[in-house]
Amino acid sequence: MYQIPGISSTVNMEHIRKHYYGSHPSINPYGIIPQGPNVDYNAPHDRERLFL
Known part of the structure; x- marks a missing residue:
């Protein structure tokens, strides 16, 4: 979905990372927020070959 035009800008x-890891003290009592991984969601994924 990230690569659909107009989605990535939103x-x-x-x-997302800070909220996910920082707002659930029952599963992350120390509030540790990881720095990575840094994924390139704009990288080619080749899905059109599989699903067209």
């Missing part, structure tokens, strides 16, 4: 991965 996504803030840093916010």
Whole structure:
């Protein structure tokens, strides 16, 4: 979905990472937020070959 035109401009991965790891103290009691991995979601994925 990230590569659909207009979607990536609405996504803030840093916010997603901080919220996911920082807002659930029952599963992350120390509030440790990882720095990575840094995934290139714009990299070619070759899905059109598999699903067209």
